Amino acid sequence: MGGMTANEVLTSGENNTTYDAGFYELASIGDYVWEDTDGDGVQDGTEAGIGGVPVTLTGTTGDGQSLTLNTTTAPDGSYLFDNLEPGTYKLTFGALRVTRSGADQGGNDALDSDAGAVA
Numbered sequence: 001m002g003g004m005t006a007n008e009v010l011t012s013g014e015n016n017t018t019y020d021a022g023f024y025e026l027a028s029i030g031d032y033v034w035e036d037t038d039g040d041g042v043q044d045g046t047e048a049g050i051g052g053v054p055v056t057l058t059g060t061t062g063d064g065q066s067l068t069l070n071t072t073t074a075p076d077g078s079y080l081f082d083n084l085e086p087g088t089y090k091l092t093f094g095a096l097r098v099t100r101s102g103a104d105q106g107g108n109d110a111l112d113s114d115a116g117a118v119a
């Protein structure tokens with residue numbers, strides 16, 4: 001996506017160095033809710049995803065706009081919020097009638113659980 005300024009009149013000898021253009025790429029966050037059958041907080045090979053779990057993203061874009069988005073996990077447990085402006089966001093996972101695993105176990109962020117207590 002390009003951009004365009006308003007007309008700027010330049011007069012004789014003027015040196016205007018204030019015309020800059022900022023760009024950013026959209027971001028995404030996800031991606032998985034699973035049944036941690038051994039309760040160790042780490043996705044193990046035999047542990048399956050949980051579909052139909054409500055997931056809410058709340059936060060503030062980099063330019064200060066509040067944002068709330070809702071989705072539910074797919075049958076394989078996956079979810080994704082994409083096309084996000086850079087910003088600060090948190091995720092809330094719907095309550096299930098099961099116990100939440102401990103967060104940040106095992107040292108591999110691609111495989112660990114990141115959900116702590118609901119504030």
Ligand SMILES: [Ca+2]
Pocket residue numbers: 036037038039040041042043044047
């Ligand atoms: Ca596990």
Ligand SMILES: [Ca+2]
Pocket residue numbers: 103104105108109112113114
């Ligand atoms: Ca983590």
Ligand SMILES: [Ca+2]
Pocket residue numbers: 108109110111112113114
């Ligand atoms: Ca993780």
